[in-house]
Amino acid sequence: AQTVTQSQPEMSVQEAETVTLSCTYDTSESDYYLFWYKQPPSRQMILVIRQEAYKQQNATENRFSVNFQKAAKSFSLKISDSQLGDAAMYFCAYRNWRQGGSEKLVFGKGMKLTVNP
Amino acid sequence: DVKVTQSSRYLVKRTGEKVFLECVQDMDHENMFWYRQDPGLGLRLIYFSYDVKMKEKGDIPEGYSVSREKKERFSLILESASTNQTSMYLCASSLGTSSNNEQFFGPGTRLTVL
Numbered sequence: 001a002q003t004v005t006q007s008q009p010e011m012s013v014q015e016a017e018t019v020t021l022s023c024t025y026d027t028s029e030s031d032y033y034l035f036w037y038k039q040p041p042s043r044q045m046i047l048v049i050r051q052e053a054y055k056q057q058n059a060t061e062n063r064f065s066v067n068f069q070k071a072a073k074s075f076s077l078k079i080s081d082s083q084l085g086d087a088a089m090y091f092c093a094y095r096n097w098r099q100g101g102s103e104k105l106v107f108g109k110g111m112k113l114t115v116n117p
Numbered sequence: 118d119v120k121v122t123q124s125s126r127y128l129v130k131r132t133g134e135k136v137f138l139e140c141v142q143d144m145d146h147e148n149m150f151w152y153r154q155d156p157g158l159g160l161r162l163i164y165f166s167y168d169v170k171m172k173e174k175g176d177i178p179e180g181y182s183v184s185r186e187k188k189e190r191f192s193l194i195l196e197s198a199s200t201n202q203t204s205m206y207l208c209a210s211s212l213g214t215s216s217n218n219e220q221f222f223g224p225g226t227r228l229t230v231l
Contacts, residue, residue: 009157035219045207045222091159103148103167103211104175105220109159 002027004094006108013082014116020067021077021111023092031097034068034075035105039089048090051075053097079113087115120144121223123208129229136195138226140208147213149191150220151175151183154205166191198230 003026013019025034036048051059051068058066063080079086092108124139140149148167152160152175162175164183172183180202184192191210195202206226211218 006159037222043205043225045209047219050219103150103218103220104162104165105150105160107160109157 002029002032002094002096002106004092004106004108006090006092006111008111009109010112010114012114012116013079013086015082015084017082018078018080019082019113021079021090021092021113023075023077023108025073025075025092025094025106027073027094027096029096033095033097034066035093035095036064036066036075036077037091037093037107038086039091039110040085041088045091049077082115084115084117087113089113121208121210121221123206123223123226125226126224127227127229129231130195130198131231132199134195134198134230136198136228136230138193138195138206138208138228140191140193140210140223141189142191142210142221143189144210144212144221145188146210146221147188148211148218148220149185150209150211151181151191151193152207152209153177154207154225160207163193198228200230202228203230204228 032053034051039045049061067076089110091110093105121142150165151163166172166185182194208223209220211220
């Protein structure tokens with residue numbers, strides 16, 4: 001079974017600085033997807049960024065980028081120019097790719113990010 | 118925009134009561150999911166459904182059942198609520214069995230069982 005590990009339960013960053021959230025996963029599959037979800041204090045979970053395992057290029061979405069190291073099974077999220085609105089719980093998630101297969105996501109335990117003004 | 122709504126933000130029930138948590142999505146999504154979220158444990162999948170009247174057990178189905186009579190609605194049922202079911206419950210939906218479908222989440226229901 002696949003597992004996702006977020007080893008840091010909490011982190012803090014100063015506003016306008018850069019922070020990196022770590023995530024490792026374990027799988028025997030070669031094709032899969034990885035996601036970072038954000039859950040602000042209002043509780044609605046939203047997708048931050050996704051990465052297809054077959055793509056070598058790291059995904060980026062504005063101030064958010066990932067460092068995907070497939071051999072090391074590592075998927076870290078970098079937040080540049082941190083803003084107060086980035087304060088949230090962040091969850092790393094994994095999904096197998098299998099045509100017609102399950103859409104199940106496997107989540108890490110989450111990490112609480114605090115942004116200090 | 119996809120909208121996933123849940124019937125209650127906060128709910129307080131007594132031990133032994135039958136509890137219904139309702140989830141509705143408005144984008145004709147095939148898949149719907151129920152998770153529970155507990156501090157330090159992340160999100161754990163209870164049940165999911167990939168079509169009307171179809172369901173599959175997730176990782177922690179014990180003590181729960183689900184119903185999907187209509188495509189847009191997915192209900193989570195606690196047949197006899199217990200205190201260890203006090204938790205945050207999140208519903209999610211996704212388009213269908215395809216590449217990298219994003220799951221869209223509802224706001225959550227904070228259930229307290231006394």
